[in-house]
Amino acid sequence: MPDRLRPRARVAVFVSGAGTNMAALLYASRLPGVPYEIALVASNDPGADALDLAAGEGLPTFALAHRGMTRAEHDRAMGDAAKEAGADYIVLAGYMRILTPEFVARWQGRVLNIHPSLLPAYPGLDTHARAIAAGDRAGGCSVHLVTDELDSGEVLGQLAVAISPEDTAEALAARVKLAEHQLYPRVLADYVSRPYRADWLLAEVRSRAMALDEVEEKESHGAPGWKLAGKSGKFFAYFSDFHHGGSNIALLVKTSGADEQEAVIARDSDRVFSPPYYGSGGWIGIVLDRPGLDWEQVEYWLARSWRAVAPRRLSRLLDAAEEF
Numbered sequence: 601m602p603d604r605l606r607p608r609a610r611v612a613v614f615v616s617g618a619g620t621n622m623a624a625l626l627y628a629s630r631l632p633g634v635p636y637e638i639a640l641v642a643s644n645d646p647g648a649d650a651l652d653l654a655a656g657e658g659l660p661t662f663a664l665a666h667r668g669m670t671r672a673e674h675d676r677a678m679g680d681a682a683k684e685a686g687a688d689y690i691v692l693a694g695y696m697r698i699l700t701p702e703f704v705a706r707w708q709g710r711v712l713n714i715h716p717s718l719l720p721a722y723p724g725l726d727t728h729a730r731a732i733a734a735g736d737r738a739g740g741c742s743v744h745l746v747t748d749e750l751d752s753g754e755v756l757g758q759l760a761v762a763i764s765p766e767d768t769a770e771a772l773a774a775r776v777k778l779a780e781h782q783l784y785p786r787v788l789a790d791y792v793s794r795p796y797r798a799d800w801l802l803a804e805v806r807s808r809a810m811a812l813d814e815v816e817e818k819e820s821h822g823a824p825g826w827k828l829a830g831k832s833g834k835f836f837a838y839f840s841d842f843h844h845g846g847s848n849i850a851l852l853v854k855t856s857g858a859d860e861q862e863a864v865i866a867r868d869s870d871r872v873f874s875p876p877y878y879g880s881g882g883w884i885g886i887v888l889d890r891p892g893l894d895w896e897q898v899e900y901w902l903a904r905s906w907r908a909v910a911p912r913r914l915s916r917l918l919d920a921a922e923e924f
């Protein structure tokens with residue numbers, strides 16, 4: 601999908617304090633070509649300065665004090681507010697609450713946090729004082745995915761900030777903040793763009809195709825493809841990047857034949873097409889670079905297609921398991 605047609609990702613920012621990172625994210629989002637927009641600023645502290653700043657900029661806000669609520673109730677209400685605002689991602693910007701595993705599971709892979717250290721060094725609090733006390737030559741900041749464990753999800757980006765011999769924690773914190781304001785908008789923009797990038801989509805498809813039994817990857821006419829292992833093993837999937845032709849990135853898989861091919865395309869013509877050059881073999885193309893792609897559907901078709909070419913010896917096991 602060409603960049604100019606792509607809808608911007610909607611982001612809910614969770615804050616507890618001053619909200620300078622939220623402001624950096626907001627102003628960056630107003631630059632041309634930035635692939636995200638702020639849909640909501642939400643806080644556990646109704647008095648947070650960040651909320652005034654957001655309201656002054658015309659952003660929707662939501663505040664809910666956590667006192668008197670269980671963690672699960674509060675998380676759920678914050679998540680519901682983000683959902684209602686149409687958020688695809690939640691971005692924590694000085695949100696000083698630990699999220700429940702239920703919340704993290706509900707938003708899996710769609711919650712980012714910024715932390716004022718070069719993770720994995722110094723998770724938790726007092727990061728600058730600890731870096732100075734340890735005699736480190738640099739501190740910095742990290743943007744990472746949020747998982748169940750505090751400050752330990754995949755690191756998506758980092759910036760180092762030099763520590764000078766006479767540094768105080770306050771002076772270092774102020775410089776790290778400047779670095780945070782540069783890092784966060786860039787990393788967020790890259791992250792929300794991933795589902796449209798051929799290299800990322802290929803890696804996602806590859807891991808799913810290779811998880812099927814006795815599969816090997818082989819290039820075919822310049823496209824990555826997956827086939828049953830061995831000399832006579834047939835192809836069941838191809839990754840097609842028509843990017844340069846101005847069209848889509850797609851996964852090609854096999855239906856049971858011409859009838860099903862036609863029916864599937866008729867049912868879902870925005871997302872499924874008949875791939876050129878793939879003749880009458882019942883192949884369909886599933887568009888991958890689009891908002892809201894359903895990876896379960898991709899997995900379903902990979903498995904179906906694998907089964908269409910798998911030898912009886914392998915597919916029989918599956919049939920037996922299904923009858924069970």
Ligand code: GAR
Pocket residue numbers: 615616617618619620621622693694695714715716724741777780
């Ligand atoms: C930022 O320095 C951020 O890294 C830190 O809170 C500050 C929020 O400032 N976050 C954490 O310590 C999370 N463990 P801000 O409200 O001005 O953006």
